[in-house]
Amino acid sequence: MTAQELKLLLDKYKQNNISPDEKARLMDAINNGEQDDLLREDILRSLQGIVPSAGWEEEDHAAILHAIFQVDQPERLTVVKNKRRFYLYAAAAVTAGIILTTSLLYKKDIEKAPTLAKTQVLAPGSNKAMLTLADGTQIPLDSAANGALAQQGNTQIKNSNGNLSYQANGGNEVMYNTVTTPHGGQYQLTLADGSKVWLNAASSIRFPTAFVGKERQVSITGEAYFEIAQQPSHPFSVQVKAADKEMTVKVLGTSFNIMAYADEKAVKTALVDGAVQVQYGNQKNVLKPGLEASLTDNTFAIAPADLEQTLAWKDGKFRFRSTNIKTIMRQLSRWYDMDVAYNGDVSDIDLTGVISRREDASNLFKALEATQRVHFEVNGHNVTVSPATLH
Numbered sequence: 001m002t003a004q005e006l007k008l009l010l011d012k013y014k015q016n017n018i019s020p021d022e023k024a025r026l027m028d029a030i031n032n033g034e035q036d037d038l039l040r041e042d043i044l045r046s047l048q049g050i051v052p053s054a055g056w057e058e059e060d061h062a063a064i065l066h067a068i069f070q071v072d073q074p075e076r077l078t079v080v081k082n083k084r085r086f087y088l089y090a091a092a093a094v095t096a097g098i099i100l101t102t103s104l105l106y107k108k109d110i111e112k113a114p115t116l117a118k119t120q121v122l123a124p125g126s127n128k129a130m131l132t133l134a135d136g137t138q139i140p141l142d143s144a145a146n147g148a149l150a151q152q153g154n155t156q157i158k159n160s161n162g163n164l165s166y167q168a169n170g171g172n173e174v175m176y177n178t179v180t181t182p183h184g185g186q187y188q189l190t191l192a193d194g195s196k197v198w199l200n201a202a203s204s205i206r207f208p209t210a211f212v213g214k215e216r217q218v219s220i221t222g223e224a225y226f227e228i229a230q231q232p233s234h235p236f237s238v239q240v241k242a243a244d245k246e247m248t249v250k251v252l253g254t255s256f257n258i259m260a261y262a263d264e265k266a267v268k269t270a271l272v273d274g275a276v277q278v279q280y281g282n283q284k285n286v287l288k289p290g291l292e293a294s295l296t297d298n299t300f301a302i303a304p305a306d307l308e309q310t311l312a313w314k315d316g317k318f319r320f321r322s323t324n325i326k327t328i329m330r331q332l333s334r335w336y337d338m339d340v341a342y343n344g345d346v347s348d349i350d351l352t353g354v355i356s357r358r359e360d361a362s363n364l365f366k367a368l369e370a371t372q373r374v375h376f377e378v379n380g381h382n383v384t385v386s387p388a389t390l391h
Contacts, residue, residue, distance in 0.1 A: 001029045122361035122381070125184035125201055125335045127162030134175035134209070141179070141187060152177065152209040155192055164189040168210040180204040181222070184337035186313075191218070194229035195236065200313050201334040202261070223259045225314045228274075230254060242267050247295055250277040252286070257310050263330060266296040270305040316357050318364070325349040325374055329385060336361045343386035349373050 009026040012018040018026070131139040131149070139149055141159060149157045149164075154171035157164065164179060164187065181187050181199045188198050192210045199205060203222025211234065219239035228236050228251045236251040242260035245267045249258060253274010260267045269278050270292040277286045278293040278300065285293055285300050292305035312319035313331075320328055328351060329340045335357060351371065355364055361383075365376045369388070377384040 001025070122336045122338055122378070122383075124358050124360065125186060125337070127187055128185040129164075129179050129181045129187035129199065131157075131164065132178040132180070134177060155209040157209075162188060166190065166192040166209055168192040171210065172212050173210070174212055175209045176206060177209055178204055178206045182337070183334050191229075193231065193234075193236075196227040198225040198314050200224065220258060220260065222261055223257070223313070225255075225257045225311065226251070227255050228253075240267055240269075245295055247278060247280040250279065252276055253289075256287075257314075259310075261330070261334075266294040268295075268310075269293045270307060270310045272307060272311070312354070313357070317354055318357060319354045321352050322350045323352065325351060325385060329383075332361065332364070333383075338381045338383050341382070341384045343377075343384055346374070346385060346387060349387065 006026075006029055009018065009022055009029075012022060013026060127142060129141040131141055133139070133150055134152060137150075139145075141164060142162075146160050147158065149159050151157070152166075152175045153173035155166050155168045155175075157166055157177075159165075166189075179187060179189055179199060181201055181203050183202050185201055186199060188196065189205070190196050191207055193216060195216075197205060197218075200223035203220065203224060205218055205220045205224060207218040208216075214234060216231070216234050216236040217239065218237075219241065221241055226238070238249040238251070238258060240247050240249060240258055240260045242264070243262040245260070247267060249256070249269055251274070253271070253276060255272035255274065256276050257270045257272070258268070259270075269276060269287065271287040271289050273289055275286060275288060277284055278295075279285075280295055280298070280300060283300055285302055287293055287302070290305055290307065291302055292310070294301045294303070306321060309319045309321055318328075318331060318335075325346050326342070332338070333340050338361070351368065351373070353367070355367065362378075365378070368374050369376065372388050375386050375388045377386075
């Protein structure tokens with residue numbers, strides 16, 4: 001495809017005036033790496049042409065470009081390979097920023113683009129958690145607290161670079177420990193059977209220090225990703241609790257994600273590999289890979305899972321697809337440890353995009369404000385969100 005043809009298709013895409021056949025040709029060109037220099041020039045031109053009108057300083061350009069282009073590093077990207085360039089381009093070039101709105105063609109007359117108030121840095125979260133031993137002793141965890149931490153019965157607990165591990169040395173003594181992450185924290189642990197667990201912010205897991213008997217069982221709140229060590233003769237189950245919602249996930253395979261925050265409408269289990277059975281009361285459903293079970297108002301719903309979005313947190317990203325700003329802010333509040341309030345009706349502000357969880361909140365807010373749909377007022381750890389038209 002020539003550069004002129006690609007430019008024409010890009011313009012049609014940004015104007016939402018592209019036919020299905022033309023869109024397929026555009027995606028093929030992007031996936032095949034055709035005219036990569038032209039694509040990057042288009043992104044840069046959009047940033048330099050629109051972002052400054054929103055009041056951004058020159059030093060912000062480099063930060064935003066870095067945030068966009070670091071998504072393109074394959075070792076940190078979870079999308080399938082043949083979609084990599086398309087998601088990169090769609091998340092950057094179409095809206096001259098990191099985040100897109102789902103109604104880009106809905107334009108309003110805004111005399112002055114909104115600007116983000118100058119505030120102190122809201123730093124991203126990090127590897128930190130609290131370990132509570134069987135006797136109630138609490139041990140703060142972070143990446144610096146490496147080495148042997150404690151002995152629980154015949155099990156030794158070690159910490160290494162943000163990964164807590166339990167090494168059982170025989171015996172039948174069972175004690176229960178709990179790992180809790182705060183807002184702005186995440187942690188990884190390896191259970192005594194070799195199963196691995198990743199805890200998202202504001203989450204907890206209670207588990208035995210050694211697995212004895214026929215069943216292995218743990219309980220969680222918040223969000224966690226599991227990779228279960230296969231032991232067919234010792235089934236593994238997860239007790240899930242979120243406010244008044246409780247369910248059991250029986251593991252028939254290996255890899256899955258559970259999201260069970262009290263402030264979310266649904267408890268969700270998304271299966272990556274193997275099989276799980278989700279159970280609420282007498283209701284039971286077996287999931288296949290790529291499906292998600294949602295428990296809302298005492299009812300299960302099974303639907304295809306958006307695994308890229310679901311697992312983005314584990315891979316160090318925020319990823320949104322037509323996501324309402326309130327849902328976005330709930331995720332941000334857990335990671336940046338901030339309190340969120342709203343001024344005005346934000347129910348129709350749905351955004352799509354991707355950004356690293358290592359970015360400061362101020363960079364993310366600036367990208368969101370560049371959509372000219374939303375405005376942020378930040379005062380310490382308090383953030384007020386309002387429609388951009390109010391400012």
